[in-house]
Every structure is written in structure tokens, then in C-alpha cells.
Amino acid sequence: MVSTTTKEDFEEQGEHLGTHRDADDAIPVTMAPHPMAHRKAVNRAITVYVFAFVICYSLYFTFYTAPAPVWFHLHPLIAGLGFYSLSIYAILLKKENKTRRHSYVMIIASVAAALGVWVAYQDKSSRGKSHFVSTHAQFGLAALMLMVAYPFLSWVLLNPDNGIAVGNSAIRKSHRWLGQSIMIVTLIALGYGLAKYEKNQYMLALLVFAMGCVSPWVLR
Secondary structure, three states: OOOOOOHHHHHHOOOOOOOOOOOOOOOOOOOOOOHHHHHHHHHHHHHHHHHHHHHHHHHHHHHHHOOOOHHHHHHHHHHHHHHHHHHHHHHHHHHOOOHHHHHHHHHHHHHHHHHHHHHHHHHHHHOOOOOOOOHHHHHHHHHHHHHHHHHHHHHHHHOOOOOOOOOOHHHHHHHHHHHHHHHHHHHHHHHHHHHHHOOOHHHHHHHHHHHHOOHHHHOO
């Protein structure tokens, strides 16, 4: 029977390919660092960066950008952690084959994102304003709905213990592609949020670049 195991299947199972040398081979072999070690180092750096970005921007927003009530100042912090920092951290965990931790962090990210949207909703309600009328809010709502439903569906299908489709490579690939699509929607929502409050075009360009510069690594 011909094996159809792919590279992604090996990664999913945590198996790694190495270099083998016979015991009686007199020629020494220098083992190159495994690619996973490099991947983990980059992932750690990106994780620190995305959390630092949200915290620093939240402080900048609070003290320099938005003359808004103190309550609303929690919105960029909580929503940023949920939609951006924790979501990216969850994606990076999956790249290291840490499926359970990926699932747990993604659920926490969904809860944080929902709390961030709730803060904005409560603030607008207290000031008698309409809800979900801006492009930022509409993309944010779409991203939230996807984020809340998707982790739980994925857990039913793909959790390592008893997922009903855990061995289906097509569903795993679809899961990855849909997750990347949700992350793109999220980044669009965040970009519109930055543009809504940052009127300095140079600072806006810097913020958008700082937020999106990790995307090539995260979404590849």
C-alpha cells in the first residue's frame, strides 16, 4: 500500500526528520540545528512583540489620542489582546504542534475579544450613540462572530483526544486556511480602528506597519 503521509502530517504528529549515521562510520557528522529550534526562537520574539505593541498602543491611545471617557480606554487594550496578541500567540503555538495549548489560548482570545467589543458597546450605549455603524465596528463584529464560533467548532472536529475529524488532512488544511482568513478580517478591523482615531497620517502609517509587520510569518 502506498503511503500518502504528507509533511504536514508529520508535523501534526510531532515527528521530525534527522540525519542518521552508522555506528561504525568513522567520519564525524555535524548535526545542523533543527528548523523547529529556529521557529520557536522567532515565535517567542513575535509573541513578546505583539503583546508589547498592544500595551504600548493602549497607553498612547489613553494619554495622547482619544479624548474619550476612561471606561472606553479599556477597549483598545482588551480588544487588542483578544483580537491581536492572544490570537497570534495561539497561531504560533499551532506552528509548534502544541494543539491543546493552541485551542485553549484561542478560546481565551475569543473571550477577551468579546469583552473588548462589550466595552465599546456599553460606552456607546451610555452616550446614546448607534452601534456597529462604522467600518471598524462592522469588521470587528464580523471578526468577533467568527472568533467565537470557530474555536469551539474546531475543538469538536480536531481536538487530539476525541475530535471527530482529527485524522482528516483536508479538514485540517481547511481549518488552517479559514483561521488565516479570520486573522486577515481581524487585521482589517484593527487597521480601521487605528485610522478612526489617529489623525496624524505619518503616525498612522507607522502604527499600521508596526501592527502588520509580523503577518508574513504568522500567516504563511
